[in-house]
Amino acid sequence: PKTAIIIGAGIAGLASAIRLIKKGYYVTVFESNSYPGGKLHSKTVDGYRFDLGPSLFTMPWLVTELFELHSKKPEDYFQYSRKETICNYFWEDGTRFQASADSDTFAIQGAEVFSESSENIKKYLVNNKKKYEHTSSIFLEKSLHKSSTYFSKKTLKALLRIGGMGIYKSLDTENKSYFKNPKLIQLFNRYATYNGSSPFKTPGIMSMIPHLEMDLGTYFPKGGMHSITKSIYKLAKDIGVQFHFNRQVDEIIVENNIAKGIRCNGEALKADIVVSNMDVYPTYKKLLTQQKQPKRVLQQERSSSALIFYWGINKEFPELDLHNILFSANYKKEFQKLFDEKTLHDDPTVYINITSKENTQDAPKDSENWFVMINAPGNYGQDWPELIKKARTTIVEKINRVFKTDVESYITTEFILDPVGIETSTSSHRGALYGAASNSKFAAFLRHPNFSTKIENLFFCGGSVHPGGGIPLCLFSAKILIDVIPND
Ligand code: FAD
Numbered sequence: 352p353k354t355a356i357i358i359g360a361g362i363a364g365l366a367s368a369i370r371l372i373k374k375g376y377y378v379t380v381f382e383s384n385s386y387p388g389g390k391l392h393s394k395t396v397d398g399y400r401f402d403l404g405p406s407l408f409t410m411p412w413l414v415t416e417l418f419e420l421h422s423k424k425p426e427d428y429f430q431y432s433r434k435e436t437i438c439n440y441f442w443e444d445g446t447r448f449q450a451s452a453d454s455d456t457f458a459i460q461g462a463e464v465f466s467e468s469s470e471n472i473k474k475y476l477v478n479n480k481k482k483y484e485h486t487s488s489i490f491l492e493k494s495l496h497k498s499s500t501y502f503s504k505k506t507l508k509a510l511l512r513i514g515g516m517g518i519y520k521s522l523d524t525e526n527k528s529y530f531k532n533p534k535l536i537q538l539f540n541r542y543a544t545y546n547g548s549s550p551f552k553t554p555g556i557m558s559m560i561p562h563l564e565m566d567l568g569t570y571f572p573k574g575g576m577h578s579i580t581k582s583i584y585k586l587a588k589d590i591g592v593q594f595h596f597n598r599q600v601d602e603i604i605v606e607n608n609i610a611k612g613i614r615c616n617g618e619a620l621k622a623d624i625v626v627s628n629m630d631v632y633p634t635y636k637k638l639l640t641q642q643k644q645p646k647r648v649l650q651q652e653r654s655s656s657a658l659i660f661y662w663g664i665n666k667e668f669p670e671l672d673l674h675n676i677l678f679s680a681n682y683k684k685e686f687q688k689l690f691d692e693k694t695l696h697d698d699p700t701v702y703i704n705i706t707s708k709e710n711t712q713d714a715p716k717d718s719e720n721w722f723v724m725i726n727a728p729g730n731y732g733q734d735w736p737e738l739i740k741k742a743r744t745t746i747v748e749k750i751n752r753v754f755k756t757d758v759e760s761y762i763t764t765e766f767i768l769d770p771v772g773i774e775t776s777t778s779s780h781r782g783a784l785y786g787a788a789s790n791s792k793f794a795a796f797l798r799h800p801n802f803s804t805k806i807e808n809l810f811f812c813g814g815s816v817h818p819g820g821g822i823p824l825c826l827f828s829a830k831i832l833i834d835v836i837p838n839d
Contacts, residue, residue: 352377356613356622358600358638361389361777362822363813364628365583366829368592369417371626374833378592379622381615383599388580389628389777390784390814391822397764399663399720400713402576404784405822406704406722407545407674409563411570413826417583421590429582430573432709437564438674441753442534449672450538454565465532475529475539475558480566482516483559485509491818491827494835496800517555518792523683525555537682541700544726546819547654547783549686552790563823571673571709579822603627603638603809610809613638624808624836631799631815632780642806648799654785654820655689655726656770658742662721663714663764668754671719673708677701677753689728690790695738699725701746718763723750729781730770739769785820786813795819801828802835810836 355371357364360382368378386392390404408431415425437450437457448464451457454476462469489509493500500506517525526539540550542560550557572578588594595615602614603625612621627634635644678700679685685696704722707714714720723746750758770782779786787798799816803809812828814820 353623354379354621355624355626356381356620357626357628358603358613358634359389359628359778359813360384360387360584360594360596361628361813361825362391362580362583363825363828364389364626365580365587366417366826367626367628367812367832368587369420369583369590370829370833371836372587372590372592373420374836376624379620380587380592380594381598381600381613382594382596383778384776385596387584387594387596388577390773390779391576391580393575393577394661394766396661396766397663398715399661399718399764400575400706400710401661401720401722402704402706403659403661403768405576406706407564408570408572408576408579408822410567410823410826411572413823414579414583418586421586423586423589428586429578431570432573434569434571434673436672436674437569438676439670439672440538441675441677443677443680443749443752446534447670448534448538452565452568457565461535465530465535467530467532467535471529472535476561476565479558479560479562482556483562485512486516486556486559490795491824492830494801494831495796495798495817496802496804497835513556517558520555522550522553522555522557525558526550534678537678540682541676543789544655546789546821547656547726547785548789549690551683551686552690552788554789554792556792557789569674571706573710575706575710575713600629600638602640603634605639605642605806605809608805609807610803624810626810626812626832628811628813630777630779630783630786630813631811633778634811639806645799648797651787651794651797652690652790653729653781653783654788656729656773656782657724657768657784658695658727658739658770659768660721660723660743660746661764661766661768662723662762664719664721664758664761665715665717665763666761667717667719668705668756670754671703671705671708673705675703675705677703677749685726689726690788693728693731694733695725695727695742697741697745698749699742699745701725701749703750727770727782729783730774731781735769735771739767780815783815783820786815787819789819800835801831 418425458472543550773782
């Protein structure tokens with residue numbers, strides 16, 4: 352059979368390996384870490400299990416179809432359940448909102464809490480759904496870099512419709528055209544962070560993101576987010592993918608503009624195709640140093656990063672659920688700090704994820720495993736120890752004010768992940784969570800294609816290339832990859 356080498360065992364690398372086996376390739380994966388999953392990994396300390404990266408799971412069928420592709424029963428590998436509450440929202444003036452996954456309930460309860468009309472909220476949600484349905488087939492499911500994509504009627508229709516979908520205004524302006532209540536606007540603005548962007552810059556078309564959660568649903572994988580990695584890694588091994596861990600690839604070997612294989616620990620290894628699941632920036636800067644660099648693609652603004660405190664808490668907080676948000680009083684300032692000043696805001700929005708609410712084994716009895724995250728700028732060499740020290744104090748004080756508690760006294764275990772840590776453990780340029788930011792209406796078209804236009808037999812998958820970051824989009828990138836690899 353033909354041979355494929357994949358650089359990186361992130362979620363997209365794993366999914367690509369599984370799909371390439373189906374296409375008849377003999378697949379070998381080289382991973383610099385000692386484990387698969389990249390950002391989708393976990394750690395257990397003092398009886399507390401923490402998912403280190405992603406916490407929100409949408410579009411689970413993109414995972415289960417990998418098992419079906421190889422005629423396996425998904426439930427033998429991977430199980431999950433749908434959440435009825437999307438998120439609990441808290442503001443410092445005492446306003447609280449439990450966002451229901453049922454859009455009618457959301458509209459009725461939202462109308463009450465935010466003094467808006469429920470019809471208006473419904474209208475907004477219906478329009479979001481339309482935006483998603485009219486554009487997902489082109490922006491998420493196909494290569495934007497093959498002329499064949501533009502020949503279909505559906506694509507042309509979608510492109511014609513885009514103008515009316517709010518691409519010429521920001522998400523904030525779009526949301527303000529529907530609502531007056533600043534808190535409801537803030538709630539819907541938050542969805543810009545799902546691809547690491549600013550709601551004051553990302554285009555209004557991004558209001559399709561809430562549709563993913565509200566109509567398509569949010570889910571919790573049995574055993575936590577890490578079971579996504581574990582289950583598809585197991586499938587990959589079961590169907591014959593070869594893995595080499597602790598093996599950092601140093602070069603993609605290119606001869607006469609054709610990728611011929613890789614160099615790893617001084618050894619040259621040949622393959623018919625090479626797929627990079629490594630962030631596209633270091634792929635060019637470290638593995639393709641002799642090749643022409645796609646400057647415009649590599650110069651794109653990066654998405655935000657994160658600062659996360661993993662806390663073992665020896666108390667239970669019944670007012671909290673799996674996903675919880677404590678909003679900043681000044682959201683605009685928060686994003687100015689992140690993207691313009693590349694620093695942390697002194698009143699950041701705090702996200703608390705607690706998987707022990709769903710999976711009681713994730714924490715000791717009467718305790719909870721808190722993943723406390725704030726958005727952070729990318730790593731530009733800031734004084735992180737100083738920023739982290741300040742942020743910790745601010746976060747503790749905010750939690751204390753909102754829940755009238757003394758959270759510090761319940762923290763029994765602690766470790767921290769910052770943008771530098773994310774960059775070091777996954778090679779993500781500047782520690783970006785989602786590759787390039789979507790702070791411009793052209794972002795979708797500026798992402799690197801899933802193939803090289805200059806080097807034959809070189810392909811790309813993962814959060815830094817088309818269609819973008821986040822688990823579902825990474826899984827889409829693996830599907831598109833298969834479409835762009837010629838059938839001989
Ligand atoms: P990565 O996970 O980036 O993995 C790349 C792999 O390549 C790594 O294992 C790395 O070691 C390996 N590698 C790199 N260079 C080499 C080399 N030279 N040789 C060999 N191996 C190499 N997404 C969501 O959907 N929901 C969320 O709630 C969410 N929250 C997030 C929170 C955090 C804190 C983070 C960090 C990310 C979050 N994301 C979320 C984003 C999501 O994790 C990523 O988009 C996705 O996991 C990226 O997968 P990937 O396949 O691109 O590869």
